[in-house]
Amino acid sequence: MTRKDTERMAQTLQLTATPRTTTGKGAARSLRRTGRIPAVIYRHGRAPESLELDATVVTRLLGGLASGATMIDLTIAGREPVKVLIRDVQRDPVRPSTPLHLDLYEVRADEVVTLEVPVHLVGIPDGVRNFGGVLDHPMHKLEIEVLPAHLPSHIDVDVTHLGIGQQVFVRDIVVPNAKVLSDPDQPVCTVVPPRTEPVETPVVEEATAEPELIRKPKADEDEADEEE
Numbered sequence: 001m002t003r004k005d006t007e008r009m010a011q012t013l014q015l016t017a018t019p020r021t022t023t024g025k026g027a028a029r030s031l032r033r034t035g036r037i038p039a040v041i042y043r044h045g046r047a048p049e050s051l052e053l054d055a056t057v058v059t060r061l062l063g064g065l066a067s068g069a070t071m072i073d074l075t076i077a078g079r080e081p082v083k084v085l086i087r088d089v090q091r092d093p094v095r096p097s098t099p100l101h102l103d104l105y106e107v108r109a110d111e112v113v114t115l116e117v118p119v120h121l122v123g124i125p126d127g128v129r130n131f132g133g134v135l136d137h138p139m140h141k142l143e144i145e146v147l148p149a150h151l152p153s154h155i156d157v158d159v160t161h162l163g164i165g166q167q168v169f170v171r172d173i174v175v176p177n178a179k180v181l182s183d184p185d186q187p188v189c190t191v192v193p194p195r196t197e198p199v200e201t202p203v204v205e206e207a208t209a210e211p212e213l214i215r216k217p218k219a220d221e222d223e224a225d226e227e228e
Contacts, residue, residue, distance in 0.1 A: 013061055017041075017076045020050040032100070039102040041074070041084060044111075051076065051104075058099050062089065069117045069153050074104065082106050083148060085113065107148050114181065116141040117152055119173075119188060123160035127191035133164045134195060139188045142170065143181040150177035162191045 020031075020038060028038045031052055039051040061072075073081040083106070090101040107113055118141055127133035142155060155175055157168055171184035 013070065013072050015053065015057065015061065015072050015074050017051040017053050017074060019077055020052045023050055028101070037099055037101060039104060041076075041104040041106060042087070043106045044108075049076075053102065055099070058102065059097065062086075062099060063097075069115060069151060071107075071148060071151060072104070074106075083109075085115065109148060112145050112147055113151070114143065114145050115151075116143050117175075118154040120154050120156050121159050121189055122156050123158055125159045125162035125166075125191045127162055127164040127166065131164050132194040133191045134193075135159065135162075135189060136192050137189045139170070139182075139186055142173065142175070142188075144175055144178045145181055146175070146178035152178070157188065159189060159191075162189075164191055164193055166191055 017039065022031075023038075031038055032055065035055050036052045037055045037058060039053050040048050041051060042048050061070075070086055072084050072086065074084045075081045084104040085107055086102060087105045088103040089099050092098040092100055119139065121135070121137060125133065125135055128135050146152075152175065155173065157173060159168065162168070167190040168188045169184065170180060170182045170186045170188060173180060173188065
C-alpha cells in the first residue's frame with residue numbers, strides 16, 4: 001500500500017499578557033467582568049506565574065485552532081517574548097466558545113515537546129468513489145514528540161488509493177522530524193463496504209376459508225317429499 005503524508009508547520013501567533021496579582025474565584029469573576037480572563041504560565045525550574053489576557057483577543061485566537069498544536073509568542077509586560085503552547089482551556093459550560101481560563105506552557109527551542117496533532121484525510125478513496133464504500137475515520141489525532149521548530153499544525157494523510165476493506169494504520173504515517181508515539185497498530189481510517197438496509201420480507205396473511213354449507217336445491221327437496 002502506498003502512502004503520502006505531508007505536514008504544515010504550526011502557526012506562530014502573537015499574544016500580550018499582564019501579570020496578575022489577585023487570585024481566587026472571586027477575583028477571576030471580577031476580572032472577567034472587565035473583559036479580561038485569567039491565565040497561568042508554567043515554566044521549567046520556575047514557579048508558575050499568574051497572568052491576565054484580553055478576552056476578545058483570546059476568543060479570536062482560539063477560534064478554529066487546535067490548542068495543543070498552536071505555538072504562541074507571548075509578551076508579558078514588555079519583556080522579551082517567549083514561546084508557549086496552550087495546554088488547557090477552561091470554557092463556559094453554557095457558551096463553549098467563551099474561554100474562562102488558560103494554562104500556558106513555555107517551551108525552549110531545544111526542548112522536545114509531546115502533544116497531539118489533528119489528522120486530516122485528503123482525497124476520496126477509490127472504494128468510496130467507484131464502489132459505494134464508506135470512509136470510517138475513528139482516530140482524529142496522533143500523539144507525537146517533536147522540537148518546536150518542526151511542530152505541524154496538522155498531519156495530512158492521502159486516502160485516494162484505499163479500496164474496500166483497506167486501512168491506514170498509525171504505522172503507515174510518517175511525520176517528518178517527529179516521532180509518532182501513538183499505538184502503531186491502531187487504525188486511523190478504513191473504507192468499509194456499502195451499508196445496505198435489511199430487506200424485510202412482507203408477511204402474507206392467508207385468508208381463512210369459511211366452511212361451505214351444502215344444501216340440496218329446493219326443487220330436489222320437493223321431489224324427494226313426493227316420492228315418500
